[in-house]
Amino acid sequence: MESLRREAPNPSRQIPPPRLEVSGLRRAFGGRDVVADLTLTIAAGQVTCLLGPSGCGKSTTLRMIAGVEHPDGGTIRIDGQVMSDGSGRFLPPESRGVGLMFQDFALFPHLTVAQNVAFGLGGDRAARDRRVGELLERINLVGYGAKYPHELSGGEQQRVALARALAPRPRVMLMDEPFSGLDNRLRDGIRDTTLEVLKEEGTAVLLVTHEPDEALRMADEIALMRDGLIVQRGSPYNIYNAPADRAAAAFFSDINVIRGISKGALTETPFGSFLTPGHADGGAVEIVIRPQHLKIDFDRGGRGPNPTPQDGTPARGTVTRARYLGRESLVDFRMDFDGSILTASVPGVFMPRPGTVLWLMMRRDRCFVFAA
Structure with a gap:
């Protein structure tokens, strides 16, 4: 019984605050809100991606969290400690415990790899050397310590920049399009290595990108x-499969x-009736479907396949163009x-000639319905 009492959870035990907490963050330039009432939290070891088109306020948000840009309002906390708030409190970048990685690796050309990694480290030389050796091993660059940046490939320079940013053990890592300068062949491998190292370090990561795949x-x-606002937050699966609006769906794919027109919670289309409750x-409504979820069937003397509950009613179309992209057509x-144009994607090679008559069906469970 005594053992059970000792192991029972303590209801008064405090839950640690998020590693990074941003609330009501605002910044305006020339009277226009670039960042408007932005709120987010990131736990230790979590990777959050701030995703959006160029000019939407992503990099400005990153600079305010880093402390190189002054907010017009809102509060930034790291491990519960206020970095800046509306009362005028503002800690400089060097007091925030954040690491920074940008598209430009910004390695010091006159310093070796080891010297670059050790640049922001304090303590005695033995401790610095141990930390540098540990990080070079993690990024698979053992034996590169005496080399200079110009002797490295772009991918190797990126890994050195990561090691230098991680060397002081930052609580938060801020990354602004860090992989956009790498060619496609290198990018996936460097992303995976970076993610693995950041997870091992338990660093909270805020990654800014305009690339949905990343x-x-x-x-x-x-x-x-x-437009300066977070319009949707969630796991990659939920963001992709339950977009908040048409623009959100279109950001991730064609x-x-x-x-x-919705009438009595139903909308009639050439593909049959769609349930449109709440409209x-x-x-006016828009029924959105991605190209990979359109089903193609053959013409049978002017007739298509029979309707099904899952795929609805078939509609006939004429091929205007077919393109082979390697993994899909x-x-x-x-x-x-x-007379509208619809696009379907098919895995592998499928190249019907222009003028070919085929039938399309829409997967009901893969459609999104939005107000026009």
């Missing part, structure tokens, strides 16, 4: 940003849009019902 590959959570009677169709 966000899906690296993030535990994605914060989709548009989309097809079927337009209609105003007589209101994209086929464009001009639809009989309104």
Whole structure:
């Protein structure tokens, strides 16, 4: 019984604060809000990706968290400690315990790899050497300590920049498009190495990018940003499969849009009836589907396949173009019902000639319905 009492959870035990907590962050330039009421939290060891198009406020948010840009409002906390707030409190970058990585590796050309990694380290020389050796081993650059940056490849320079940023053991790592300068062959491997090292260090990571593939590959959570606001937050799976609006869906992939009018919670389309509850009677709606979720079938003397509950009613179209992209083929169709163009993707090689008549069906469980 005594043992059970000792192991019982303590309800008064405090839950540690998030590693990074941002609330109500604002910044305006020339009277225009670049960042407006932005709020997010990141736990230790978590990778959050701030994703959005150029000019949406991503990098400005990063600079305010780093302390190189003064916010107009809001609060930034690291491990519960206030870095800046509306009362005028503002800690400089060197007092925040953050690491920074940018597209420009910014290695010191006159210093060796080991000297670059050790640049921000204090303590005695033996301790510095141990930390440098540990990091070079983690990034698979053992034996490179005496080399200079110009002797390294782009991928190797990126790994050295990562080691230098991690050397002081920052509580938060801020990364602004850090992989965009690498060619495609190197990028995936460097991303994976970087993610592995950051996870091992238990660092909270805020990664800024405009590339959806990078966000899906690296993030535990994605914060989709548009016009200075976070419009949706969630896991990569949820962001991709339950987009908040048409623009969110389109940011991750090409989309097809079927337009209609909701009447009695139903919208009639050439692909059959779609349930559209929650939309105003007589209101315009857009039914969105990605190219990979359109199903193609053959023409049978002017008839298509039979309707099914999952795929709905088939609609006929004529091929206008087909392209082979390696892993998949994209086929464009001009639809009989309104002359619109819909695009379907097919794994592997599928290259029907222009003018070929085929039928399309829409996977009901893969459609999104939004107000027009």
